[in-house]
Amino acid sequence: MVIAIIGVLIALLLPAVQAAREAARRMQCTNNQKQIVLAMHNYHDVQQSFPWGARGTINSTWAVQVLPFIEKNQIFTEYDFNVIYISNTILQRLVVSTYTCPSDGNQNIRGTATIRIHNYVACMGREGIYYPYGTPRNPPNDDRNGLIDGVVFGRESQYRAMFHISSISGSVAAYPLVTTFADITDGTSNTVALSETIQGGSTNDTRGLIWLGTSCYFTTNQTPNTMVADIEANAAAESNHIRHPLTPMSTSSTDGDGYYMRISARSWHVGGVNAGLADGSIRFIPDQINLDIWRAAGSTNGGEIYSLH
Amino acid sequence: MKHLFFLFLLLLIISGCNTNNPQERIPIRGEVTLDGKPLEHGEILFSSIAGSTPAVSTGSFIKNGTFSLPAKQGLIPDQTYSVHFRSIETIQGVQEEIEEIKNQTRIPYKTRNLIPPKYGAKSTETVTATKKSPNVFQFNLTSESDKLK
Numbered sequence: 001m002v003i004a005i006i007g008v009l010i011a012l013l014l015p016a017v018q019a020a021r022e023a024a025r026r027m028q029c030t031n032n033q034k035q036i037v038l039a040m041h042n043y044h045d046v047q048q049s050f051p052w053g054a055r056g057t058i059n060s061t062w063a064v065q066v067l068p069f070i071e072k073n074q075i076f077t078e079y080d081f082n083v084i085y086i087s088n089t090i091l092q093r094l095v096v097s098t099y100t101c102p103s104d105g106n107q108n109i110r111g112t113a114t115i116r117i118h119n120y121v122a123c124m125g126r127e128g129i130y131y132p133y134g135t136p137r138n139p140p141n142d143d144r145n146g147l148i149d150g151v152v153f154g155r156e157s158q159y160r161a162m163f164h165i166s167s168i169s170g171s172v173a174a175y176p177l178v179t180t181f182a183d184i185t186d187g188t189s190n191t192v193a194l195s196e197t198i199q200g201g202s203t204n205d206t207r208g209l210i211w212l213g214t215s216c217y218f219t220t221n222q223t224p225n226t227m228v229a230d231i232e233a234n235a236a237a238e239s240n241h242i243r244h245p246l247t248p249m250s251t252s253s254t255d256g257d258g259y260y261m262r263i264s265a266r267s268w269h270v271g272g273v274n275a276g277l278a279d280g281s282i283r284f285i286p287d288q289i290n291l292d293i294w295r296a297a298g299s300t301n302g303g304e305i306y307s308l309h
Numbered sequence: 310m311k312h313l314f315f316l317f318l319l320l321l322i323i324s325g326c327n328t329n330n331p332q333e334r335i336p337i338r339g340e341v342t343l344d345g346k347p348l349e350h351g352e353i354l355f356s357s358i359a360g361s362t363p364a365v366s367t368g369s370f371i372k373n374g375t376f377s378l379p380a381k382q383g384l385i386p387d388q389t390y391s392v393h394f395r396s397i398e399t400i401q402g403v404q405e406e407i408e409e410i411k412n413q414t415r416i417p418y419k420t421r422n423l424i425p426p427k428y429g430a431k432s433t434e435t436v437t438a439t440k441k442s443p444n445v446f447q448f449n450l451t452s453e454s455d456k457l458k
Contacts, residue, residue, distance in 0.1 A: 005314075226366070227367060228352075228368040229352055250352055250395070251397050251418070253420050253422045254418065254419050254421070291357075291365060
């Protein structure tokens with residue numbers, strides 16, 4: 001009798017121990033995001049602005065810009081800004097633990113590629129991303145390219161994001177590529193700067209490749225861990241259906257003059273994602289968050305009445 | 310011994326009290342055809358029409374003309390959703406992976422959307438799920454009068 005009860009109690013206890021391990025990993029993830037957001041603040045102190053999201057396929061992403069501020073200056077100084085990230089041998093097999101969420105069991109590996117993938121991604125607004133091949137211009141007002149849910153894709157929207165992307169060739173539009181504290185009129189406590197993505201893992205899936213402009217970001221267009229597929233650039237359409245069912249992925253159409261992309265915040269934490277706000281605080285955002293609130297948090301100047309608190 | 314049992318019972322009762330009560334959502338499923346044939350692959354997306362509270366956006370892949378959303382990703386009853394479709398096919402693909410493409414203007418894959426804009430961003434299709442009905446929806450799309458091709 002007593003043994004039966006003890007057995008039942010142990011059966012209750014054991015899963016709880018595993019949950020505690022996951023809680024510890026989530027805390028480590030929170031710490032990593034805190035380090036990155038603080039590094040962005042320090043970057044702002046030095047450069048008078050936050051880093052750019054991505055500047056073409058050349059010229060690096062925020063992840064490279066922030067390196068000196070997370071004590072990875074040796075990588076930053078060896079990074080060659082005149083060539084594409086792939087040609088930077090310093091990045092080969094490089095794993096930056098501060099950029100890696102410990103809950104992601106993928107071990108930073110992406111197929112046979114020598115460049116490792118990570119987890120943390122910068123917020124590029126509340127819509128999708130329009131990433132033109134040539135000179136930046138207004139996105140065409142049709143949806144050949146898979147403008148699937150009636151939202152404006154980036155750039156010409158009334159909403160500004162905290163991080164921006166230039167065109168693929170690196171040319172910059174009339175608007176500034178970087179954001180300052182003064183631009184965040186919604187308030188830094190109401191604006192998301194950073195969150196996480198899952199590591200894609202397969203060669204066709206570039207999620208987590210934060211050195212590349214088309215995958216160094218997320219948007220708050222969909223709720224965290226949504227079943228609505230992420231839309232990535234550079235993938236064959238056939239790869240859409242071989243993904244893990246919890247991390248759906250699709251591809252952008254190239255039938256126009258640029259990519260239309262959208263990556264949502266995702267994690268292997270149970271029930272939500274960690275997100276770093278522009279004020280430096282880290283919050284756990286549940287999957288069931290009201291989409292209006294989540295989208296409001298993605299813009300810096302929307303004037304939305306919602307608050308994350 | 311007796312109060313151990315009560316303790317155990319108490320444990321059973323209080324465990325699982327932590328979940329917040331999410332909005333009730335109901336599962337839906339249905340079929341999608343393009344020009345009379347089942348849409349081989351694609352995506353369907355449901356988004357609350359402007360002003361709905363709470364705003365919900367959900368969707369799934371379409372495979373061999375069918376889709377289904379489990380209750381967790383389902384629709385909120387009696388809310389109207391606009392429905393958008395998307396189906397991307399590869400028209401030209403290169404075998405090299407992106408790591409080998411050093412020319413920044415090179416597009417590794419050429420893909421196109423099979424679904425015309427009238428079912429995409431400009432879609433006027435709407436659905437409303439109710440608690441009583443079976444919530445099976447049929448969408449018959451046509452690619453004609455697509456001036457963009």
